[in-house]
Amino acid sequence: xxxxxxxxxxxxxxxxxxxxxxxxxxxxxxxxxxxxxxxxxxxxxxxxxxxxxxxxxxxxxxxxxxxxxxxxxxxxxxxxxxxxxxxxxxxxxxxxxxxxxxxxxxxxxxxxxxxxxxxxxxxxxxxxxxxxxxxxxxxxxxxxxxxxxxxxxxxxxxxxxxxxxxxxxxxxxxxxxxxxxxxxxxxxxxxxxxxxxxxxxxxxxxxxxxxxxxxxxxxx
Numbered sequence: 001x002x003x004x005x006x007x008x009x010x011x012x013x014x015x016x017x018x019x020x021x022x023x024x025x026x027x028x029x030x031x032x033x034x035x036x037x038x039x040x041x042x043x044x045x046x047x048x049x050x051x052x053x054x055x056x057x058x059x060x061x062x063x064x065x066x067x068x069x070x071x072x073x074x075x076x077x078x079x080x081x082x083x084x085x086x087x088x089x090x091x092x093x094x095x096x097x098x099x100x101x102x103x104x105x106x107x108x109x110x111x112x113x114x115x116x117x118x119x120x121x122x123x124x125x126x127x128x129x130x131x132x133x134x135x136x137x138x139x140x141x142x143x144x145x146x147x148x149x150x151x152x153x154x155x156x157x158x159x160x161x162x163x164x165x166x167x168x169x170x171x172x173x174x175x176x177x178x179x180x181x182x183x184x185x186x187x188x189x190x191x192x193x194x195x196x197x198x199x200x201x202x203x204x205x206x207x208x209x210x211x212x213x214x215x216x217x218x219x220x
Contacts, residue, residue, distance in 0.1 A: 047211065050157055050207055053157050054208075060143065060200055064193050064196055064200070067139055067140065067142075072190050077187070077190040088190075091191070095187065096173060096177075100198060101118040103119065103122075105206075106213050113165060117165040120151060122203070123147055127150075129175055132173075132174060132175035133188060133189050136176055137189055161210075
């Protein structure tokens with residue numbers, strides 16, 4: 001009777017192996033037939049990415065106002081565009097504060113790739129300026145962190161739209177080298193925040209323009 005039991009066990013073991021092999025083959029087939037993880041709706045993915053960027057830009061705009069009010073204590077330095085004088089413009093040049101990357105309406109001459117490149121350049125520029133200023137003036141760290149997040153969100157938007165950007169290295173600068181006293185620091189912070197606020201206005205306009213254009217084209 002013992003050999004019969006052994007044979008029965010052997011057959012049971014063989015059946016179990018067959019079932020296990022079939023299970024593996026079925027699992028492999030399911031994995032192969034499953035779609036590659038990619039956005040099921042690229043247009044929707046891009047739209048959501050744009051909305052994330054816009055929400056952050058709106059927050060940065062509000063924070064610029066509150067930060068300016070808390071750290072700038074020189075009379076006459078306000079965020080009102082009409083208060084920006086020719087003398088302040090001369091100081092901007094003297095202090096070495098760069099111009100804001102220009103954002104334009106999309107066209108054959110100003111493509112979405114060029115636009116997102118300038119968005120990224122602007123985000124990195126102001127993040128760097130605020131990092132420099134933070135070494136001389138408190139209260140800018142949170143805003144600098146938001147700009148770092150902005151660069152990340154713009155990159156995500158770029159990837160969602162399958163855009164490319166100019167990754168050439170930007171010339172580095174150390175704004176603190178030109179700041180020789182509290183007045184210089186205050187003016188530099190004021191001018192940087194003014195330009196950042198203007199950049200945010202341009203970003204919102206360009207994001208809306210890009211969203212409309214990209215959605216119409218089906219995001220490439």
